[in-house]
Amino acid sequence: MSVYQFQVLHKDKDSDARRGQAHTARGSYETPAFMPVGTVGSVKGIPPWELEQTGAQVVLSNTYHLFLRPGHEVVGQLGGLHKMMDWPHSILTDSGGYQVFSLAKLRKITEEGVTFRSHIDGALCELSPEKAVEIQETLGSDIMMVLDECPDKDRDEEYCARSMDMTTRWALRCLEARRSENALFAITQGGMHTHLREQHARELALHPFDGMAIGVLSVGESKGMMDEMLHASISPLPEDKPRYFMGVGRPGDIMRAVARGVDMFDCVLPTRSGRTGLLFTWDGERQIKQARYKVDTSPLDPTCDCPTCRRFSRGYLRHLFVSGEMLGPILNTLHNLYFYQRVMRELREAIAEDRLRAYLGDNLERIDRKAEE
């Protein structure tokens, strides 16, 4: 049995959006929630005491990366992931499945599991549903994910149907393998096939998972297709379990998915974009390296209360970026993380006050655009 609990506190009257609260062994977090990504046990460039200030309540770490380096046993010897990275709040770990299918070489999939070569040193590794749970339990994850197969988005219906059935069997093996009281979320697949998406969600909903994730969307399909698949995956899901849309996305994508009833998100965008100088603001996305910012004394986003916007000018951020100074990515990332958490806070407030539609009407268009155009 799991210590995980989830309650829907309020349902928006004009959409499928929900405002909720979840409880793990480490405390509670509010939904809709955005989880910054700390791939190998660090959110790139951001010490945990700064991360806390952004409002983040859950961090995601990648089982695949930690399994390869430093190794989950090493993390265990260093006291587990929370102690190692000094993050006392909740941590969600993925199962490693997605990275095996996107990063690793020479993978071979059987009913038993998957063998692959490390993208770091080519070492031959094996991952099975049981092993994925064991690794995540050694890491000390509060919310574990089942091992799933992630078929390419162009796979045909027959392949996706077979893969989906195996993913169900793998998910049930994960449930069996769990020894801890930590949460275990299932992952619905089904490729780009509406009826498979629905069928898989319906099947997985029969089992006692703590939450349901929607797997492998946002990998290059159109926004319309993403929305259709998301809707198909969500509609059969029970109301009383959290829905987690994996790897999504841009602020606008998150806003739209919240209206579809999604409760949890993770994405590398705020951190990765911070490093490439792409900054999210309420006037749209800004590319800080542009010459127009050279002597711009205004803050990146005048409405933002993050340390970057409170203290520095666009001109300075551009200078740091152009000069290749480490502080550039750090300040950019900090801003983006604050921005994402503010979006989530505003979404939660809008849902609580039954004005999500109006909120999206006011904000979606300006948040989606490029500020420079």
Next chain:
Amino acid sequence: MSVYQFQVLHKDKDSDARRGQAHTARGSYETPAFMPVGTVGSVKGIPPWELEQTGAQVVLSNTYHLFLRPGHEVVGQLGGLHKMMDWPHSILTDSGGYQVFSLAKLRKITEEGVTFRSHIDGALCELSPEKAVEIQETLGSDIMMVLDECPDKDRDEEYCARSMDMTTRWALRCLEARRSENALFAITQGGMHTHLREQHARELALHPFDGMAIGVLSVGESKGMMDEMLHASISPLPEDKPRYFMGVGRPGDIMRAVARGVDMFDCVLPTRSGRTGLLFTWDGERQIKQARYKVDTSPLDPTCDCPTCRRFSRGYLRHLFVSGEMLGPILNTLHNLYFYQRVMRELREAIAEDRLRAYLGDNLERIDRKAEE
């Protein structure tokens, strides 16, 4: 006239060390002082609010780098260096001389000044004593340095003597050119020639500079030679002006120079070493990438109260470094900066209590060694 003031508060009874206090337009700082280097207007990887916590009271920025990028006029348009980098405390800027002589290409030195090509884009630039002051005043520097010629350490006596005389004329032109009330420090040269060192210090001491710097040592000469030249440069200097040993050094070098009567230091070592995983501790220098630290749960330095040592294990620091995570250099740099400031604080206390010799006896050997040997 300058607003700069300096007082020697106490002289150590067994050495030439002094405990003092200086005042600039931005506030006061205690000496002996260590100034972290913020080359282009950022101490690499460390936001100003963290830097403040380390105990740093003055930051050094490089005129040469800021002149080339973003350009001193741009810094001026962004409100000056303090506002741009959000550092409300004192800033010392070098004159650009050292970088012109170490980084720039195709330099040509005349009595008027120096022409050189930018190491960034090859642009032809000119720097004269007057221009060096103008740039530093545009940056808003609290403590400006005169333009000096920095002869290679192998230059013969005749060259050094001629160069030194020109550096004196340049220094006086800088004094003439000053329009602000900010401090201006002279720089004593003289190569590796004791009597030239003494002569130059004696000559410069006749003029109303706010402080005296010892230029271009610690460039590969032996520790004995460095100490001899330092002594020769310092002994003719007036007691009532601060002495600044430019670009020095390792913690042990700083301790020895403090005993010689030096009041101010700057060095890239704590920041640069942070990025290469070299960490200063009270048990000596540690190279964090070493395999011995893989599952080491102890803090980097158990006696250190910096955030890195309070929160993380050596094993985690090694993991971050080996994985190429940005947080590794950040946490390493933070520790090194705290370490340097603690050394300075302890030196100031030891001087105030007339126990510097005992303090150096207790600490020099262990701080100089490699912890792993």
